[in-house]
Amino acid sequence: MKVLVLEDNPQLGASIREFLTREGYLCEVADTYAKAKDKILSSGYDLILLDIMLPDGNGLDLLRIIKQENIASGVLIISAKEALDDKIRGLEGGADDYITKPFHLSELHARLRAIYRRKNPAGSSGSIISFNEISLNTDTLEAFINNQLLDITRKEFDLLMYFVVNKNRVLSKQAIATHLWGDYTDNLDNLDFVYQHVKNLRRKIAQLNGTDYIDTVYGLGYRFKATEAAI
Incomplete structure (x- = not known):
């Protein structure tokens, strides 16, 4: 299973990548809006972890691109604890689920697996x-x-x-x-x-x-x- 992690915190991005790689995923990390957009439009991913607050853009704009381009990837929003409006906008925009920082990597893994099962691709x-x-x-x-x-x-x-x-x-x-x-x-x-x-x-x-x-x-x-x- 191939996963793209959009996370501008280098330490958190590396931790997620290391954990998911041990679990058998092919995991890539993008730390900016521009890098993530390029990867999403040029490669296929089973699942995308989408941080909302980015140094050069907003993750919700990427979510709109994913839906406009009919990209079938499952999307998990990563949001700040107090960002209720972002969670609501993400779910209304087509995200499959959200997880709030800070989170345990085991919970992240469980949510990804649940999204993948629900998507039932093809x-x-x-x-x-x-x-x-x-x-x-x-x-x-x-x-x-x-x-x-x-x-x-x-x-x-x-x-x-x-x-x-x-x-x-x-x-x-x-x-x-x-x-x-x-x-x-x-x-x-x-x-x-x-x-x-x-x-x-x-x-x-x-x-x-x-x-x-x-x-x-x-x-x-x-x-x-x-x-x-x-x-």
């Missing part, structure tokens, strides 16, 4: 994310095509899930690389490994007679071009 039920003949179990990290187990690596599972959750959106190679491997890919000159992972995933899906929904968008990246199956 028609999921519980830990199952389904689209047409594709089924992904986020607990066991198993993927199925037409009820047949797909023999894929963890990275290929994460890639397929990223495509399904972001279907019909163009995903750049950089966005895919960052989602799967984290921020350290930002300075890489060559992203050919993304092409190789996409190629392997396509081949394995085809072996089970699955539909190839992945379109190459030349010069940009890839798009999981999908329409729901007729019922």
